[in-house]
Amino acid sequence: MKEYQTITEISGPLVFAEVDEPVGYDEIVEIETPDGDTLRGQVLESSEGLVSIQVFEGTGGIDRNASVRFLGETMKMPVTEDLLGRVLDGSGNPIDDGPEIVPEERRDIVGAAINPYSREYPEEFIQTGVSTIDGMNTLVRGQKLPIFSGSGLPHNDLALQIARQATVPEEEDGGDDEASDFAVIFGAIGITAEEANEFMQDFERTGALERSVVFMNLADDPAVERTVTPRLALTTAEYLAFEKDYHVLVILTDITNYCEALREIGAAREEVPGRRGYPGYMYTDLAQLYERAGRIEGREGSVTQIPILTMPSDDITHPIPDLTGYITEGQIIVDRSLNSQGAKPPIDVSDSLSRLMDDGIGEGLTRGDHSDVSAQLYAAYAEGKDLRDLVNIVGREALSERDNKYLDFADRFEEEFVQQGYDTDRTIIETLEIGWELLSMFPKEELNRIDEDAIEEYYLEDESEVAEATAD
Amino acid sequence: MSQAQDTETVREDGIIESVSGPVVTAADLDARMNDVVYVGDEGLMGEVIEIEGNLTTIQVYEETSGVGPGEPVENTGEPLSVDLGPGMLDSIYDGVQRPLDVLESKMGTAFLDRGVDAPGIDLEKTWEFTPTVSVGDTVAPGDIVGEVPETESITHKVMVPPDYDGGDVTAAEEGEFTVDEPVVELDSGEAVTMHQEWPVRQARPALEKQSPTIPLVSGQRIQDGLFPIAKGGTAAIPGPFGSGKTVTQHQLAKWSDADIVVYVGCGERGNEMTEVIEDFPELEDPKTGKPLMSRTCLIANTSNMPVAARESCIYTGITIAEYFRDMGYDVALMADSTSRWAEAMREISSRLEEMPGEEGYPAYLAASLSEFYERAGLFELLNGDQGSISAIGAVSPPGGDFSEPVTQNTLRIVKTFWALDADLANRRHFPSINWNDSYSLYTQQLDPWYRENVAEDFPEIRQWAVDVLDEEDELQEIVQLVGKDALPEDQQLTLEVARYLREAWLQQNAFHDVDTFCPPEKTYQMLQAIKTFNDEAFAALDAGVPVGEITGVDAAPRLNRMGTAEEWDEFIDELESNLEAQIRELY
Ligand SMILES: Nc1ncnc2c1ncn2[C@@H]1O[C@H](COP(=O)(O)OP(=O)(O)OP(=O)(O)O)[C@@H](O)[C@H]1O
């Protein structure tokens, strides 16, 4: 392997070096600083005689005399089932003083795309125990469902609650030991040590660590490394899911930090920036992460992704949530005002969506009335929320009896359906029952989204009488 | 060149000079613009997109990780083309027409490997050919010379290729043939096979464009009822993420009365394509009763697949559509999403360091969009028959803001505009097509068809619905200030009628077995029922009945059940007479 001492330029996270042999695009590079540190990087552009290298750990300490070695291969992740229970840094090196990891395979971290023909459509209901998710934005195995949050909001508590409570109900009944097939991959991308500890403590407390692989790129770790951490995590996830039959839940947090790193590299390369300074290829880049969720025909396991991102200034039209929403299969919105009202978890269902819900629910999967109940709850909550604006202007007395019912409904919906606490694990049946209690505030004719047979079966006559009585 | 071709004309090979993502430059390559080349030791497929001095720039249709300078580039000397012939229906292709099922078995994995080729149609398979011409007949380019039962529902027409001279038939044989065996021979020395090739960036010729007068019936109430598209028309569906673009496209692919559907998944989700592959074989075409898949060709270049092939998938799709059009079929092409296509152009263009136009898109964005939509239309074909392509493109504006270049440039071209609305989607009003912002410029030219085939007064009752919805829109502004109960009774009643129009008529659940498809007769009858309610209610109001009593009749909320009712005609008849009876009883 040839060594070069031909660095011509160092700029931000990039190093340019002259070479006299061909170097492949994306190839891994080692740079040895005069102090004897070895830094790793990746070829971003390769032309005859000149390569640009993005250095993961940052270019600090590199000078013109540093030596550059091209390893002749693209970046790989050593994978094995023994990774379960281990904690690695953002470049995949163990940091938990555990035994040496003997890989079974070394996999390219830029995963090849799953052939759309080979996919299996995800439709197995995952019960998270959270009503706003299970009832109205159902998660299924193999889905990519991000959490859109804001800074300072309790998205981590929600992610942990999901990781703790997620089960697939039928299989539980079947009694076979499915729990062992479940694994969590946690990829920390530029989060604070404090946040990371929150996750680690919860994993340790619940024993989840044993079936987890943790990748840690913290806030003070190199920013460029953030572009590889999620790829290492997803490569590991794919291996466990599609070679070892695990149902893998991947939590990546915070995608916003990942995108900032992309922007930084783009700027250093003097690329023409896209919207708000983020690179024009950010959609494609994010898709190469998110599309690594899924199921494959004929394989047991699955990769389910819950990426977390904090929306800058809570703005859902910001490029990071916007491009994410265009790729993922829905989104769960953590809302600031519900949070200040004390709702736990403060999920705003209005903007939330699960696109894979329709095939994962219903007769034989959850319950026959699930879809209708969800649609009716959505419609009623939207109407109630609209009326809140009006009531501020005209007052309650000016509203009809019907309108007042919708207002009451919106309040009760937030207090009883949304609010549940991070330790309450509701079954889907419990969730639907709460839904019916609330919907039964309305006369039957108002429930125009629900099948008439379902109304006969589940409508609670008492509730509407109670509502009548209080309305008088 | 197409995948099926031999590389006879190997020209001077070149050497890779630099690699940057999907863009590779090569030195010393003897090539023309748009030639297909094989790049690097692995032979990755690419296309020449710029020539400058001794340097040739290539967009590569596969991932380029690990490819480096010094590796060879081999030119095929042929432009990017598709293989056309029987076997395209019930298939799924990537953006350069490689069949994804064949790739799976050739690669032996569920993941897309590199450097594997496969022809767009099976070259080994034999098809049953029946000539429709006899020896001595004179045939010209575009003429149909025979038929092949391609799928359960579609007969493939074998045509004289547009670039042939034509002549007198000297042989025409019935029997089993592979696609490359001659089936009809001409005295010009030309032999017609079941296999044509066509360069994707070049429109297939037709005689002339005609003005369409027949709707592409979609089975969706808001579309057939308010904003119809013609067979041979163009439509755009812009909307923010999660507003229903894909579901709308899928609904059209499922239920529209096209003969052939070409569905292009351009830079979108893998699972959405899987959904089509899994659902369509199970669903029945309402027209033929045959599985939907047998009239469908899928092109899938998902968001994580190479960006250059995303740029080409639109062309692959429209060329396949043109080929079926040439057989005289009505083809519907859905492209989800044209924004991803535009972004692919932008990405390639910025790697070429071209001068960026608005928002970084290349200056030729508008031209590329209109070239694409221009390939749609109702055509008089070379052989004198008619065939059509209806093109329906989803648009994904950043931040849901319609003022951006792709939406704006598309709006200048297309004649039907289905504007999706995040607010409607959030309240689960589906399809979330905004009835105030959307429009169809085909309405007038399609009215005669509606009068003749659905109901004589269809245009009038549609106008009535539009007027009520408009009035509601104005009244809502007042309601926002004073509340509904402060309005005069007749306006309260109008609001109630408008509510039924929205909830019972405009809303349509794509996931409900019955509601998902609504024939135009039902669309009309449902509207008629709401009109009956309106007329009866206003008559009662005039007679002095309080509005609360009128809207409180038992039958009224049952209007909301019309869409999902099993036996809709009986249901609606009964409902109308109940409405009449119950309201008249009040005075
Ligand atoms: N006609 C409909 N009936 C019922 N539900 C619908 C309908 N249209 C859309 N939806 C709901 O809205 C969700 C989002 O729709 P869709 O996936 O089509 O959005 P999109 O506009 O294509 O978003 P993106 O731009 O992110 O691809 C669907 O998963 C479905 O739940």
Ligand SMILES: [Mg+2]
């Ligand atoms: Mg979509």
